Amino acid sequence: MTTQTERTLVNYNVTDGVAIIELSNAPANTYSYEMMSQLDAAILRARFDEQVHVLLLRGAGEKFFCAGADISMLNEVTPAYKYYFCLHANETLVRLEQTPKLVIAALNGHTVGGGLEIALACDIRIARRNAGKIGLPEVNLGVLPGTGGTQRMARALPKNKAIEYMAEGKLMSFEEALELGLINYIYESEHYWEQVLDYARSFCPPHKAxxxxxxxxxxxxxxxxxxxxxxxxxxxxxxxxxxxxxxxxxxxxxxxxxxxxxxxxx
The missing domain is CATH 1.10.12 (Lyase 2-enoyl-coa Hydratase; Chain  A, domain 2)
Structure with a gap:
């Protein structure tokens, strides 16, 4: 499943009908083609597992859900590689979005750039209070949010607000994102993960169809x-x-x- 020194960049386990998919690349859980390939495989694994009813995405550690693409990697590869990297990332997130099982994003830390693009492909987003910022600041790198950000942000917010946040590269608090409807809930830091798991389990049998x-x-x-x-x-x-x-x-x-x-x- 991996190609780069066989590193595990996406952890996968199932508990009580919930497939927990954890992005794991310290310090900021940035993604590469290798991570996206593993995420793609995890999505398919959860799809085919009849014991899985809900997918739950989170970032390893407490500081980041995901800070987006690995910029150092992008600085080194060719424009053609960047194109196919973005194409595959888009295909992976469409697969996540179209999986006929509920997908919850646990925003346990900063959720910026491609990290927010991953979260936008999820169905429900639950943030941890005071755990970080959220936004699409790619304009500051001279590029646009190219893993579905321009399209999903414009569907999640009024178009004028979506353009404002992306063109200004503005980061916002989770509280502001909640007011805008960009995230669904904010849970307190204490017992955050337990509460998120309980919420995810509430959509599994026998509680829900x-x-x-x-x-x-x-x-x-x-x-x-x-x-x-x-x-x-x-x-x-x-x-x-x-x-x-x-x-x-x-x-x-x-x-x-x-x-x-x-x-x-x-």
Missing amino acids: ARTVGRIKRSVQSGAEVTLAEGLALERELQQLCFQSEDAKEGIAAYVEKRKGNFSGR
Whole structure:
């Protein structure tokens, strides 16, 4: 899975239905092609694992979620390499975004540049209070946010605000990002990771119909990019898959019987 001295740059383990994917490249968890290849492999591994219901991304350590691409590496490689590096990174994040399982980003530290671009490809973002800054400052390097940043930021914020933050290279606090709707929650530093894990587990059986959660995600992620008529058609097809599931039978029966549903993920 690795090509550069067989270094492990992405740690992967599964607990209680949650695949924990950890970016690990001290000190700032910057990514290279090698890390993106390992992230790509981890996403596919989680996709195919029927015991995995939620993907949870985090950065190793406490200071950084991810500070983006390895600038020293970019300074040394050819323009052609940079192009294919960005292309592969884009393909990896599209794979993450289109995976029909909920993806949560645990922003445990600074989330800047390509790190925010990774987080923007996730479905829900939870930050640790006072743990760092967030933003897309690539303009200061004379380049644009080229791993989906210009596109996903403009879909997460009003276009004028997206242009403002990217053109100015502005970093913001997690609190400001929360107000803008760029992140979903801020958890206190104490017990942060335990709270994030508890939240992730809440989408797994028996608490939630996990496949339905994944289909909601697919309907939104894919439907938002097509016409309303096409989006409604996609929604109907996904709804039919839900109707045929054991979890839909259980959820409807539980409602009628006035009890809590006990979902199996099937």
